[in-house]
Amino acid sequence: MSAGAWLRWVFISSTIIGGGVLMMRATVPTEEEFYNKLSPELKREMDKIIRQREGSQTMKERLNEAGEKDQIVWGDQLSNRPNTSSDFGPSGFGGTRRF
Numbered sequence: 001m002s003a004g005a006w007l008r009w010v011f012i013s014s015t016i017i018g019g020g021v022l023m024m025r026a027t028v029p030t031e032e033e034f035y036n037k038l039s040p041e042l043k044r045e046m047d048k049i050i051r052q053r054e055g056s057q058t059m060k061e062r063l064n065e066a067g068e069k070d071q072i073v074w075g076d077q078l079s080n081r082p083n084t085s086s087d088f089g090p091s092g093f094g095g096t097r098r099f
Contacts, residue, residue, distance in 0.1 A: 029037070038046065066072075 035043070035046065
């Protein structure tokens with residue numbers, strides 16, 4: 001193949017891939033837009049799931065801290081978690097944080 005054919009192939013491929021990325025960004029809603037479009041029942045359910053995930057993360061953090069200090073952790077110590085009332089945590093919509 002000649003250099004012109006390769007350049008044409010690179011240009012066409014880049015145009016197709018770039019067009020797909022732009023189309024995806026234009027049509028896929030953000031996490032906050034998606035949450036705002038939910039019905040009230042689904043919002044309550046999602047808030048419940050977010051609170052459960054935040055609570056389980058707090059429990060993991062407490063267990064890791066106790067493991068580093070070589071301490072014994074009792075179940076009643078883990079149930080005293082802080083009450084969080086925000087819909088979105090520092091990482092956005094529930095479940096988007098990767099550890």
